[in-house]
Amino acid sequence: MSTLEERVRCKELLSKVKTPEECIEFFKDDMDVGMSGFTPVGYPKVVPIALCDHVEKNNLQGKLRLNLFIGASIGSEVEDRMATLDMIDRRWPYQTGKNLGKAINKGQIRMGDKHLSMFPQDLKYGFYTKEKGGGLDMAVIEASAITEEGNIILSGAVGAAPEIIDVADKIIVEINTGLPSFEGMHDILLTDLPPFRKILPVTDLRQRIGTPWVPTDKSKIVAIVESKLPDNGRALRGTDDVAQAIADNIVDFFQSEVKAGRLPKNLLPLQSGVGSIANAVVGGLTASPFEDLTVFTEVLQDTFLPFLDSGKCKYINCTSLSLSNEAFVDWWKNFETYKNMVMMRPQQISNNPELIRRMGVIGMNTPLEFDMYAHANSTHAGGTRMLNGIGGSGDFIRNAYISIMHCPACRATKNDEFGITGVVPKVPHVDHTEHDIDVLVTDQGLADLRGLAPIDRARVVIDKCAHPAYKDYMYDYLERATKATGGHHEPQLLDECYKMHLSFAQNGTMRFWEK
Amino acid sequence: MSTLEERVRCKELLSKVKTPEECIEFFKDDMDVGMSGFTPVGYPKVVPIALCDHVEKNNLQGKLRLNLFIGASIGSEVEDRMATLDMIDRRWPYQTGKNLGKAINKGQIRMGDKHLSMFPQDLKYGFYTKEKGGGLDMAVIEASAITEEGNIILSGAVGAAPEIIDVADKIIVEINTGLPSFEGMHDILLTDLPPFRKILPVTDLRQRIGTPWVPTDKSKIVAIVESKLPDNGRALRGTDDVAQAIADNIVDFFQSEVKAGRLPKNLLPLQSGVGSIANAVVGGLTASPFEDLTVFTEVLQDTFLPFLDSGKCKYINCTSLSLSNEAFVDWWKNFETYKNMVMMRPQQISNNPELIRRMGVIGMNTPLEFDMYAHANSTHAGGTRMLNGIGGSGDFIRNAYISIMHCPACRATKNDEFGITGVVPKVPHVDHTEHDIDVLVTDQGLADLRGLAPIDRARVVIDKCAHPAYKDYMYDYLERATKATGGHHEPQLLDECYKMHLSFAQNGTMRFWEK
Incomplete structure (x- = not known):
């Protein structure tokens, strides 16, 4: 047969x-x-x-x-x-x-x-x-x-x-x-x-x-x-210093939350998006003193395998095995073990608000950029060009126990080593709102926004997350916007808020003040 | 005693x-x-x-x-x-x-x-x-x-x-x-x-x-x-032609959805926000041929009482009796009847995603304004001045079976009878995103956006919802933005998108082209 x-x-x-x-x-x-x-x-x-x-x-x-x-x-x-x-x-x-x-x-x-x-x-x-x-x-x-x-x-x-x-x-x-x-x-x-x-x-x-x-x-x-064709799996992604710094900030945060009694010792079910930052976070947890961890997430990435092997992670729910071809080799080698530690459910259930909220999932996702009041753009570069789509980020960020978004403070462009900032006055496309995000993280630091009103939030975001090359402008913008609106709840300058994005489109750097 | x-x-x-x-x-x-x-x-x-x-x-x-x-x-x-x-x-x-x-x-x-x-x-x-x-x-x-x-x-x-x-x-x-x-x-x-x-x-x-x-x-x-002090209840709100036109559009939509088999004959549990449009919608349903209706909502407003009296509405879940002093008189007169038809639960449960999604609630809420790609601003006038807060609108709009947002196509200002449009190129504060909204409605018409890509969506929103005084500009903006971005997924002009809002702040009308 x-x-x-x-x-x-x-x-x-x-x-x-x-x-x-x-x-x-x-x-x-x-x-x-x-x-x-x-x-x-x-x-x-x-x-x-x-x-x-x-x-x-x-x-x-x-x-x-x-x-x-x-x-x-x-x-x-x-x-x-x-x-x-x-x-x-x-x-x-x-x-x-x-x-x-x-x-x-x-x-x-x-x-x-x-x-x-x-x-x-x-x-x-x-x-x-x-x-x-x-x-x-x-x-x-x-x-x-x-x-x-x-x-x-x-x-x-x-x-x-x-x-x-x-x-x-x-x-x-x-x-x-x-x-x-x-x-x-x-x-x-x-x-x-x-x-x-x-x-x-x-x-x-x-x-x-x-x-x-x-x-x-x-x-x-x-x-x-x-x-008989194999999946054309994800490319193997390494990590880098920026991702590592972000992961370190998050693991430190978890430790202080456990100390404060706001998280159990074994945390709560973890969700992490895809990419090198998520890989670094899972790597950081594998090396951490945390034990008996569980994962309730959309896709199982490469670093989840050593996470399972380490004994730190006890069980994973996901909807897809998003492994590189290299990781799939390990997967099949240890299939009988992994099979008892991983369950795949429909995306309607892996990402369901009912379960995310009930189980108190810790949600971690990478947007393209976020703004000082904690709105995030996950989908449209420059506000107009579709990247991939919102995916499951909204399912998790809206419903998580703690909603964390993380991205690099700044990235290089062709003509400016600090050409793109991840922290802007106002994102040009909003996928996640201020009503949903608890914590923002970059390689520069972590901003815990729970309980903060918008202007207090903006100060913390600029202080903790913005790259030094952008801090002065951001503080200055916030101050001028606050003055111009007479201290409105969420000050903005509608004729200036996208000046950095327009500058990038025209000159390849968001630092329009550097000529 | x-x-x-x-x-x-x-x-x-x-x-x-x-x-x-x-x-x-x-x-x-x-x-x-x-x-x-x-x-x-x-x-x-x-x-x-x-x-x-x-x-x-x-x-x-x-x-x-x-x-x-x-x-x-x-x-x-x-x-x-x-x-x-x-x-x-x-x-x-x-x-x-x-x-x-x-x-x-x-x-x-x-x-x-x-x-x-x-x-x-x-x-x-x-x-x-x-x-x-x-x-x-x-x-x-x-x-x-x-x-x-x-x-x-x-x-x-x-x-x-x-x-x-x-x-x-x-x-x-x-x-x-x-x-x-x-x-x-x-x-x-x-x-x-x-x-x-x-x-x-x-x-x-x-x-x-x-x-x-x-x-x-x-x-x-x-x-x-x-x-012994009474509640300082809501002022009694009447309805008006604009609210009535919006309500008529919504009741027509329900009828066509039932006909298409996408809604049961007795619809699904209804949620409606507060205000005159919500009152008109409930009034419209009371006068409609629909029967055996139920309500799963945040607040019970005045018009829900005749809705219950009519026999059309069988049961209401809410978290508050947001009645005017006049309606409270009726409430207490018929308390023994109403008591068996109304249950109040904590807002954590009346607005819970788990229940809203499971029961397939029809969500209806009024933002301040919405944009052609279906983002809505519910909280910040001009993007900066806090009105009241997002309330429960996000709980319902995100999780509803059908998410409907409605507002007047246009309102008068001191110096322009069409000074404020409810339909803009880009809202200056986003509380609800394109990923969440199914249907937009004004007194001009109803735009069913399910299954439409952004540019198709924008055409329908302008066509059905925008006020005639704003249509030409909106079409022209969409066309220029599409051309300028080379047909990006969601065209915008970042240096023009808030021109109407800036005009309103300076000149008391959003029609900057009318001098």
């Missing part, structure tokens, strides 16, 4: 086995297509690649455009190539990719940017495709296996796949036999329509509330395709 | 009965004081008024300043007078009052502005008074009665009173014998510290999950004071 035959345990479905090329006929221009996958793991590969080849060979660029609904980002060999071939009209709710980003920022692809916990529910509610009565035309799903009853067992990510499978008219399943099966690691619960949504009865991360497979109407499965 | 003796059923507490004047000695400069009350009902009166008299008589202005922690706004005869007498240093998390607002906007009172569902939990977590190790020095609570065991039965609002009673070192209880008792209408659950917070097991608005009284450590009660 081939591996494919072993994995497809519902034998009647074996009659649906097709080649990737045989699936091309299922796709038509303007179709609403959902795919599995999340930052970039667990996404379908051979079918979309065959579709790309088909478009390229037959010069169908711009003539076979799909509306893509995918939990978060997927591999560039799939989606970025689709963007290059002008195969995407709409894209929800997040994306990563050079050509994809370019197409979005010249109006060729119409992207929608939504909290990752809300995307699957709104998809289920029929909001994104309401002109067609809701639902999706097609789901393309990477799976490890199919159960005897025809239910889909996902691979390295859950994301929005359960809701996509639920609402799609037809389903193509790619069984990835190139990888071991992830069976047993998922905990799946579908989203119901209100007023019949259920309580999420999790009070301990170890509790299962769903099934290890996605409840699937097997009559909707139109094709089963074998794939 | 006097009414006071009847109401204080824990007889040992009768030894604590004091006059308001005898309570003055409990208050010292720089104390952290929590009070009951919510928009403005159920707040203590005789004790703070005695304290104001004391300050006034003895010229203690600026020498007895308190940090006030109160669920939302309270009566002006108490708080606004305290502001006038310079008796407030810090104030969280919301406020209403002429002199209070003035003091906040000249830097005399340091206000913090927080989501109303988060304020009580953060108070419990010790975040607002962390320099003193958390907690409050004093709670001043209006109550209907005290049980045999010494537990407090609140009056016309719950708000943050349970958490305030929980964390305060000392408690002064004002028993309001001038009003009938509200006993039996409250459903109280205290906030636990994570990781031990409990599931909120509500799947039907009628379910009680707590007790009808606030669990109270009676040894903390230092005084019981009789009060």
Whole structure:
């Protein structure tokens, strides 16, 4: 029996086995297509690649455009190539990719940017495709296996796949036999329509509330395709002095919070965004005296593996294994151990306000920049150019026990070693508001804003977080704005607040006062 | 037996009965004081008024300043007078009052502005008074009665009173014998510290999950004071043509959503903010063919009474009876009926994301202004001057099934009948983001933004919502911004985006192009 035959345990479905090329006929221009996958793991590969080849060979660029609904980002060999071939009209709710980003920022692809916990529910509610009565035309799903009853067992990510499978008219399943099966690691619960949504009865991360497979109407499965392609995982990210300084500030803060009795000795479930700062924070915790830690987060990154190995971290909930190819080697080597320490749930649940607030998650995320009153810009460079999307940052920052945002105080540009500041008078796009953020951190220091009114907050943010190259201007701005408004609650100068951003666009540095 | 003796059923507490004047000695400069009350009902009166008299008589202005922690706004005869007498240093998390607002906007009172569902939990977590190790020095609570065991039965609002009673070192209880008792209408659950917070097991608005009284450590009660003063209720608000047009647009939208199968016939639990538009919407629903409606909201306003009387509305959850004095007359006349149709819960629960998302609440709130990409400003006029605070709008708008924001397309100023537009290129303060808002409404029309990318969204918002006096400029701005950025995801002109606001500040009209 081939591996494919072993994995497809519902034998009647074996009659649906097709080649990737045989699936091309299922796709038509303007179709609403959902795919599995999340930052970039667990996404379908051979079918979309065959579709790309088909478009390229037959010069169908711009003539076979799909509306893509995918939990978060997927591999560039799939989606970025689709963007290059002008195969995407709409894209929800997040994306990563050079050509994809370019197409979005010249109006060729119409992207929608939504909290990752809300995307699957709104998809289920029929909001994104309401002109067609809701639902999706097609789901393309990477799976490890199919159960005897025809239910889909996902691979390295859950994301929005359960809701996509639920609402799609037809389903193509790619069984990835190139990888071991992830069976047993998922905990799946579908989203119901209100007023019949259920309580999420999790009070301990170890509790299962769903099934290890996605409840699937097997009559909707139109094709089963074998794939052996690996995930085009994240590049391995190192850390650097700036990330390390930020991480040190955060670990110190945790220690003082424990001392003050505002955090238990083993902290509270940790959420950390992606990137080098998050890696450094987890590295810092691995080296710290903290014990019995748990993680309730969106994606499991490389540094979580040594964190688990160290015995410091006891259990992780996530929705995706966002590992580099190097880390995946370790993952599979110790799979039997990790499997008992990691549970993957749908992004609707991994990022759910109900659980984040109940369990008192400590949220840590990196914006592009934040302002002195504690508004943060996570999505739009210069206020206008989409980077990736808000992702899950809003789910966590709004609902966390302590909401921490961190970024470098300053970064170099081509013509100024201090050309970009992370701390500005007013962010040109707001994704997270002053009502949500408790603590701001840079490599310069940590500003604990809990209980502070805006002007007091601004002083602390400038004092603790701003880079020395920007401090004088920031203090001066705050003073002039306070004077000009007569001490308003949140002083700003509307004709000057974006002068640094305009300067950057024109002169490549935000320090407009340095000529 | 006097009414006071009847109401204080824990007889040992009768030894604590004091006059308001005898309570003055409990208050010292720089104390952290929590009070009951919510928009403005159920707040203590005789004790703070005695304290104001004391300050006034003895010229203690600026020498007895308190940090006030109160669920939302309270009566002006108490708080606004305290502001006038310079008796407030810090104030969280919301406020209403002429002199209070003035003091906040000249830097005399340091206000913090927080989501109303988060304020009580953060108070419990010790975040607002962390320099003193958390907690409050004093709670001043209006109550209907005290049980045999010494537990407090609140009056016309719950708000943050349970958490305030929980964390305060000392408690002064004002028993309001001038009003009938509200006993039996409250459903109280205290906030636990994570990781031990409990599931909120509500799947039907009628379910009680707590007790009808606030669990109270009676040894903390230092005084019981009789009060006969009524609440200084909201002024009766009528409706007008603009509010009516907005309400009509919303009721039409509900009908088309039911027709499309995206809402059940009896809709979903409704939340509506305060003010004339909310009144008109509820009035519109009372006159509509909808039946078996329910309400899950923050405050019960005047128009909810005829809504209940009509039989259209079956049940209401709220945290406060924000009624005018006129409506309170009806309330008490039919109290035995209303009591079975209304439940008041703590604001931490009335506004909780867990319940709002689970039950699929329809959220409707009025910002000051919104922008073409669907960011809304609810708090800061001109981006700098605090109005009242974000209140519960963020709790609902973020978590609702459908999030609706509505405001007049345009308002008159002294020198221009169309001097202020509600639809701007970019709001100068963001309280609600594009990631949260589904539908925008003005008297001009309704823009359904679900599934739309930013530029498509902007076109619909200008087309449907903007006032004719502003449409040409808005279209022109969008076009120029799109051209200038080369079609970025969210085009803006950072050197022009606030030109309308600057014009208003200088010339009293946002139409800078009309000279």
